[in-house]
Amino acid sequence: xxxxxxxxxxxxxxxxxxxxxxxxxxxxxxxxxxxxxxxxxxxxxxxxxxxxxxxxxxxxxxxxxxxxxxxxxxxxxxxxxxxxxxxxxxxxxxxxxxxxxxxxxxxxxxxxxxxxxxxxxxxxxxxxxxxxxxxxxxxxxxxxxxxxxxxxxxxxxxxxxxxxxxxxxxxxxxxxxxxxxxxxxxxxxxxxxxxxxxxxxxxxxxxxxxxxxxxxxxxxxxxxxxxxxxxxxxxxxxxxxxxxxxxxxxxxxxxxxxxxxxxxxxxxxxxxxxxxxxxxxxxxxxxxxxxxxxxxxxxxxxxxxxxxxxxxxxxxxxxxxxxxxxxxxxxxxxxxx
Ligand SMILES: [Zn+2]
Numbered sequence: 001x002x003x004x005x006x007x008x009x010x011x012x013x014x015x016x017x018x019x020x021x022x023x024x025x026x027x028x029x030x031x032x033x034x035x036x037x038x039x040x041x042x043x044x045x046x047x048x049x050x051x052x053x054x055x056x057x058x059x060x061x062x063x064x065x066x067x068x069x070x071x072x073x074x075x076x077x078x079x080x081x082x083x084x085x086x087x088x089x090x091x092x093x094x095x096x097x098x099x100x101x102x103x104x105x106x107x108x109x110x111x112x113x114x115x116x117x118x119x120x121x122x123x124x125x126x127x128x129x130x131x132x133x134x135x136x137x138x139x140x141x142x143x144x145x146x147x148x149x150x151x152x153x154x155x156x157x158x159x160x161x162x163x164x165x166x167x168x169x170x171x172x173x174x175x176x177x178x179x180x181x182x183x184x185x186x187x188x189x190x191x192x193x194x195x196x197x198x199x200x201x202x203x204x205x206x207x208x209x210x211x212x213x214x215x216x217x218x219x220x221x222x223x224x225x226x227x228x229x230x231x232x233x234x235x236x237x238x239x240x241x242x243x244x245x246x247x248x249x250x251x252x253x254x255x256x257x258x259x260x261x262x263x264x265x266x267x268x269x270x271x272x273x274x275x276x277x278x279x280x281x282x283x284x285x286x287x288x289x290x291x292x293x294x295x296x297x298x299x300x301x302x303x304x305x306x307x308x309x310x311x312x313x314x315x316x317x318x319x320x321x322x323x324x325x326x327x328x329x330x331x332x333x334x335x336x337x
Pocket of ligand 1: 102103235239275276
């Protein structure tokens with residue numbers, strides 16, 4: 001939708017980019033700073049998707065290619081492990097950029113990996129290890145899969161927990177808005193209620209696994225690893241939001257993801273990404289004790305020499321804020337633009 005804000009942002013970023021002003025700012029600004037980018041999915045086309053893709057979750061293949069062009073021209077791109085090494089050893093990090101993907105989506109292999117190879121750009125993918133190679137869905141995708149059924153209200157509309165959800169939603173204008181609002185709302189629910197809702201929908205729709213596999217498998221991970229362009233970090237075993245479970249479960253999830261990835265890929269896993277970005281001082285300590293060397297969050301900030309290695313911030317990149325080179329570059333120097 002074209003709004004006044006959209007026009008202002010587009011104009012501002014076009015002027016800043018075309019006049020070279022942004023490049024000047026970037027040179028000064030990044031003299032001693034680095035940036036870690038957070039991607040999730042890279043899609044060839046939204047139309048092919050059977051589940052709803054939240055706007056904050058994807059960029060298109062073309063957009064991703066443009067990003068690589070901008071990054072190659074303006075940053076020193078290095079693997080996140082190398083950036084962490086530099087931080088640990090007090091080495092210089094000015095103008096460095098590390099690219100990361102969370103979850104382990106199949107589209108990373110299908111669409112991002114060829115572009116990474118073409119541009120010879122390294123990236124780190126954080127895997128929810130027990131879901132790798134399976135047909136399982138993350139709960140937002142599973143929920144949207146049911147909500148997208150044309151007979152959703154007829155079949156499920158009388159369920160107590162479904163009525164509770166529908167009552168909590170503001171009047172949606174479009175189907176996409178309905179799906180997005182539902183996911184955002186359910187994210188706020190306690191784990192047990194979210195579970196109750198999904199259990200109810202699974203029964204109503206007799207959940208089958210007829211949807212295609214959405215995450216990479218270990219063979220694809222091995223192929224990417226062998227290319228030398230991609231390395232892997234841990235993102236728990238089952239994508240558990242760590243501050244919503246007991247310390248025992250958190251420890252199990254962290255350790256299991258490290259072990260599973262190590263076992264399947266034959267690597268010593270050094271990096272961790274907190275699911276949903278949720279962490280605490282205790283969780284940082286736990287990750288450290290599991291022999292990780294660094295962990296990334298979803299806090300939007302740049303990396304400096306004082307950055308906490310177990311709370312490395314990242315700038316989230318998705319289509320809405322980065323569909324042109326100008327907008328992408330603005331995001332890199334203005335963080336939330
Ligand atoms: Zn995730």
